[in-house]
Amino acid sequence: MRADVVVVGAGPAGLASATRLAEAGRQVLLLARGNGFTHWGAGSVDVLGRVGGEPVERPLEAIDRLPEGHPYHLVGQAAVRDGLDWFSGFTAAAGLTHTGDPERNRSQVTAFGTLRPTCLLPEPAAGELRGRVAVVNFAGFRDFSPALCAQRLRRAGIDAVPASAPMPAWDHDRYFTGVELARAIDDAGFRRRLAPGLARAVAGAEVAVVPAVLGLNRGHEPWADLQSLVGTPLVEAATAPPSIPGLRLFAAYRARLEALGVRWQFGFPAVGVERDGDRVTAVRSEGASRVLATHCQELVLATGGVAGNGIDANRDGTLTEQVAGLPVEGFDDRLGFMGDQFLGDHPLAAAGVRVDAELRPVDAAGEPLLANVRCVGGLLAGHDPTTEGSREGVALATAARVAAVLAATPAR
Amino acid sequence: MTPPLETDVVVVGGGVTGVAVLRDLALRGVHAILVERFDLGTGTSGRWHGLLHSGARYAVRDQESARECIEENTTLRRIAPHTIEDIGGLFVLLPGDDEAYAGQFVEGCQASGIPTEELSPAAAHRREPLLAPEVKLAFAVPDGGIDSWSLLRSMAADAEARGCQVLVRHPIVGVERSGDRINAVRVHDAVAGEDRTIGCQWVVNAAGAWAGEVGRLAGVPITMIAGKGVMVVMASRYVHGVVNACRKPADGDIIVPQHEVAILGTTSEQVPSPDDISVPPADVDRMIDMCAQMVPSIASGRVLRAFAGSRPLYKPEAPAGGDGQAGGDTREVSRTFTVLDHASRDGLDNMFSIVGGKLTTCRQMAQAVVDRLAERMGVTEPCRTATEVLPGADHGHHRLAEPLARVERDQAYGELICECELVTRGQVRQAVADGLTELEDLRRKLRLGYGPCQAAFCAWRAAGMLAEGSWEPHDGPAGRESAPRRPEGAGAPPDPVAGLERFLEERWRGQRSTIWGDQGRQALLNHAIYRGIFDLRGDGVPDEAAAALDQPPRTEPGAGDPTQRVGEELAGDSEGRTSSRAKGR
Numbered sequence: 001m002r003a004d005v006v007v008v009g010a011g012p013a014g015l016a017s018a019t020r021l022a023e024a025g026r027q028v029l030l031l032a033r034g035n036g037f038t039h040w041g042a043g044s045v046d047v048l049g050r051v052g053g054e055p056v057e058r059p060l061e062a063i064d065r066l067p068e069g070h071p072y073h074l075v076g077q078a079a080v081r082d083g084l085d086w087f088s089g090f091t092a093a094a095g096l097t098h099t100g101d102p103e104r105n106r107s108q109v110t111a112f113g114t115l116r117p118t119c120l121l122p123e124p125a126a127g128e129l130r131g132r133v134a135v136v137n138f139a140g141f142r143d144f145s146p147a148l149c150a151q152r153l154r155r156a157g158i159d160a161v162p163a164s165a166p167m168p169a170w171d172h173d174r175y176f177t178g179v180e181l182a183r184a185i186d187d188a189g190f191r192r193r194l195a196p197g198l199a200r201a202v203a204g205a206e207v208a209v210v211p212a213v214l215g216l217n218r219g220h221e222p223w224a225d226l227q228s229l230v231g232t233p234l235v236e237a238a239t240a241p242p243s244i245p246g247l248r249l250f251a252a253y254r255a256r257l258e259a260l261g262v263r264w265q266f267g268f269p270a271v272g273v274e275r276d277g278d279r280v281t282a283v284r285s286e287g288a289s290r291v292l293a294t295h296c297q298e299l300v301l302a303t304g305g306v307a308g309n310g311i312d313a314n315r316d317g318t319l320t321e322q323v324a325g326l327p328v329e330g331f332d333d334r335l336g337f338m339g340d341q342f343l344g345d346h347p348l349a350a351a352g353v354r355v356d357a358e359l360r361p362v363d364a365a366g367e368p369l370l371a372n373v374r375c376v377g378g379l380l381a382g383h384d385p386t387t388e389g390s391r392e393g394v395a396l397a398t399a400a401r402v403a404a405v406l407a408a409t410p411a412r
Numbered sequence: 413m414t415p416p417l418e419t420d421v422v423v424v425g426g427g428v429t430g431v432a433v434l435r436d437l438a439l440r441g442v443h444a445i446l447v448e449r450f451d452l453g454t455g456t457s458g459r460w461h462g463l464l465h466s467g468a469r470y471a472v473r474d475q476e477s478a479r480e481c482i483e484e485n486t487t488l489r490r491i492a493p494h495t496i497e498d499i500g501g502l503f504v505l506l507p508g509d510d511e512a513y514a515g516q517f518v519e520g521c522q523a524s525g526i527p528t529e530e531l532s533p534a535a536a537h538r539r540e541p542l543l544a545p546e547v548k549l550a551f552a553v554p555d556g557g558i559d560s561w562s563l564l565r566s567m568a569a570d571a572e573a574r575g576c577q578v579l580v581r582h583p584i585v586g587v588e589r590s591g592d593r594i595n596a597v598r599v600h601d602a603v604a605g606e607d608r609t610i611g612c613q614w615v616v617n618a619a620g621a622w623a624g625e626v627g628r629l630a631g632v633p634i635t636m637i638a639g640k641g642v643m644v645v646m647a648s649r650y651v652h653g654v655v656n657a658c659r660k661p662a663d664g665d666i667i668v669p670q671h672e673v674a675i676l677g678t679t680s681e682q683v684p685s686p687d688d689i690s691v692p693p694a695d696v697d698r699m700i701d702m703c704a705q706m707v708p709s710i711a712s713g714r715v716l717r718a719f720a721g722s723r724p725l726y727k728p729e730a731p732a733g734g735d736g737q738a739g740g741d742t743r744e745v746s747r748t749f750t751v752l753d754h755a756s757r758d759g760l761d762n763m764f765s766i767v768g769g770k771l772t773t774c775r776q777m778a779q780a781v782v783d784r785l786a787e788r789m790g791v792t793e794p795c796r797t798a799t800e801v802l803p804g805a806d807h808g809h810h811r812l813a814e815p816l817a818r819v820e821r822d823q824a825y826g827e828l829i830c831e832c833e834l835v836t837r838g839q840v841r842q843a844v845a846d847g848l849t850e851l852e853d854l855r856r857k858l859r860l861g862y863g864p865c866q867a868a869f870c871a872w873r874a875a876g877m878l879a880e881g882s883w884e885p886h887d888g889p890a891g892r893e894s895a896p897r898r899p900e901g902a903g904a905p906p907d908p909v910a911g912l913e914r915f916l917e918e919r920w921r922g923q924r925s926t927i928w929g930d931q932g933r934q935a936l937l938n939h940a941i942y943r944g945i946f947d948l949r950g951d952g953v954p955d956e957a958a959a960a961l962d963q964p965p966r967t968e969p970g971a972g973d974p975t976q977r978v979g980e981e982l983a984g985d986s987e988g989r990t991s992s993r994a995k996g997r
Binding site for chain 1: 693697823825826827828829837869872873875876877879880907908909913916917919920924925927928929932933935936937938939940941942943944945946947948949950
């Protein structure tokens with residue numbers, strides 16, 4: 001096998017990098033073990049939600065307050081803007097328009113009734129909560145509790161009340177997941193049957209908060225249609241995995257990559273590289289029966305941190321980068337991995353590979369180790385995507401950077 | 413203040429011993445009230461490996477315990493089959509193990525009445541395919557698995573049905589003595605936030621590892637040795653039955669499959685306090701490395717969590733007030749039990765303590781102390797606990813596949829709240845209707861949150877159901893979720909988010925020392941859900957009951973109080989802090 005650029009990993013960073021490189025004319029192979037944080041996220045674009053635990057109002061300005069070595073410092077504010085601009089254009093063209101302003105964070109309502117700071121929101125999640133807010137579940141959907149959500153919203157001073165919308169007769173009356181419900185809502189006939197009950201449930205409210213299940217494969221159109229049938233603004237709350245907004249985004253990436261002719265290998269974990277001096281010549285991946293070597297000019301690692309499986313945490317406190325054996329700073333023992341409070345901060349979340357300004361992995365002295373390997377997204381050291389609320393921002397900014405860097409090193 | 417209660421016997425301690433004592437009294441027609449500081453089974457009875465002993469582990473060194481075990485093993489299979497997984501056990505001899513010990517083992521089992529069957533390596537591997545290939549010899553014994561929470565619930569339900577009372581979240585805070593008699597026991601109702609007095613004729617101290625502290629409250633010295641044991645929970649069973657190393661008991665010599673996990677045990681270390689249940693990572697590593705000698709795939713397996721329990725060891729010859737040598741191995745202390753009659757021992761007329769022992773022998777322990785008590789009380793009813801079958805026993809032994817079979821029969825896949833443990837919406841709804849308001853209590857009752865994902869999904873689903881149970885109706889849109897109104901005077905509804913945060917932090921305590929590999933990923937994914945998506949930050953507003961429990965009011969001796977007040981408040985910890993379960997009992 002042979003490719004110009006191999007991108008390893010299909011999370012937010014790998015998908016954006018592969019798309020941008022293909023748009024720039026590179027011949028790309030995307031190699032992935034499985035799905036990434038599109039499926040596990042809140043369905044928004046977090047750029048920088050908190051610094052030192054405090055909510056951030058102006059994410060781009062707050063970058064200055066981040067510690068040295070943070071990926072944002074390496075790529076610069078311009079790359080962050082570039083990443084967000086590109087993403088806004090890409091999603092709008094794919095029927096997944098996002099709203100928001102990189103200069104100012106906004107809040108996203110969650111299934112718990114908390115208001116999480118984020119930057120860009122897909123339109124169905126972007127409505128304002130004002131006046132009386134009905135928090136509505138579709139009867140029988142087990143992953144959303146209007147009572148729980150409304151209780152927290154009321155603590156935040158929002159006049160929220162729980163409600164339930166009856167389900168019309170359908171195939172899944174005993175067993176359905178959010179994905180099945182979302183797929184059903186793709187169908188216009190189903191929406192017409194669903195709307196009257198939903199309208200009764202939200203009667204008297206100015207806005208309705210619903211689980212993020214309003215359509216799967218038709219962009220934001222099912223949401224817009226249902227909203228007009230009901231006659232009340234519908235706001236999708238951040239709901240537990242799998243993230244349906246994330247699935248919509250994943251599908252949009254996949255369609256775009258296929259249109260760009262990107263080859264796509266799913267279920268093939270990368271397990272090693274072949275090297276010639278300071279260059280990687282091939283990536284080895286595990287197939288059903290054998291290890292396959294794919295030769296490449298450039299390698300982009302978007303394998304994630306420990307959470308994404310790019311790094312393995314060992315029993316003795318050391319850490320292992322899974323594809324190229326890149327150095328990752330470990331801990332004295334494994335008790336150092338995590339904090340005492342589960343809901344607190346965990347040092348392991350910020351573990352990663354150190355890179356230079358061109359995103360090449362570096363040694364302890366800061367010298368590049370491999371000339372044609374770039375690291376993007378969660379794999380990078382120096383940021384904690386969850387507690388900072390920076391996952392998608394870092395992914396898009398480093399994808400922007402990798403596209404710029406590789407534009408300067410054209411395919412041979 | 414709540415009106416004082418009156419009873420014949422106060423039983424202190426809601427572990428298996430105390431509950432077995434309560435049931436024994438109930439069956440003899442004696443009225444008794446059991447008081448427990450947290451929930452049933454939150455001490456040693458809930459912190460162990462779940463082995464129904466055949467007695468073989470004691471056959472060489474402690475044959476008195478071995479005989480007690482095999483007798484009670486047989487009895488429990490008869491009266492409580494539904495709490496037992498009939499899985500059998502093996503003792504395996506590995507290269508390097510002393511073959512002479514195997515001879516002593518067989519002789520000891522014979523002498524103690526424990527049936528053994530010698531298996532060739534091939535036969536042992538047919539029975540347990542994951543056993544190390546180099547196993548030289550194995551002996552089959554009638555070990556089993558037993559679910560102590562299920563046993564506790566059955567015994568307590570039986571006792572309550574016969575008129576006795578269980579007060580959980582009622583720590584004992586003092587006793588009222590006049591001269592040589594206890595007139596009453598004072599407890600703190602941790603949910604109502606006030607003290608209660610229970611007038612009584614007799615007191616049975618069944619506080620297990622904490623018996624010494626209850627003794628101090630009553631003014632009698634009891635020297636308990638806290639023998640800490642660390643256990644490691646693996647994410648799958650590995651073995652069909654119990655696997656023991658055929659050698660002198662040592663660290664990491666037993667694997668007990670329980671429900672869908674396996675528990676590796678255990679260490680045995682003397683510690684200063686039974687509340688020391690810390691888990692050093694080195695102990696976790698040793699359990700894994702030692703057990704992997706018997707079942708090699710454990711070495712690369714996924715560890716769910718680790719925990720420690722405190723054995724209730726009693727050392728009669730220890731000088732009063734002495735605390736022995738902390739840090740020593742406590743395996744040399746006998747595992748048998750002792751009834752202390754404080755009348756002859758300490759001049760306190762109406763109190764007994766039951767100390768030592770183990771879960772397998774809890775019924776026999778109860779019988780021993782209640783026989784003595786009944787004689788003093790003039791109660792002539794004989795003990796019937798060995799023959800009266802417990803409620804719930806009519807379907808035979810518990811089988812691993814039962815919960816899945818139930819879900820398939822009911823086609824309840826979509827009703828699952830906890831996929832790992834197959835807990836359905838109906839079960840959670842019923843538990844909420846029964847008055848449970850804490851996720852920790854749901855865990856003990858339903859096993860919610862025990863499985864490989866460690867509550868990534870079930871905890872917030874269940875929190876949502878608790879929220880629906882406590883929602884105060886408002887004038888709102890039509891089609892509102894119907895929710896039961898809380899009873900008059902029940903106070904503010906508990907904040908389900910705060911309860912969820914407490915549950916997550918409590919679960920976290922057991923995971924800290926087992927985070928590496930897949931568990932590291934799982935922990936960070938769970939963190940990404942709860943903190944990332946749901947934006948929980950551990951700042952949930954604690955409900956009133958929790959706030960009251962966090963700071964239990966100190967009980968001061970009242971000025972001019974005619975009764976002599978002895979003792980001090982028991983130290984609490986963060987286990988099982990809140991519930992309204994005690995209400996209405």
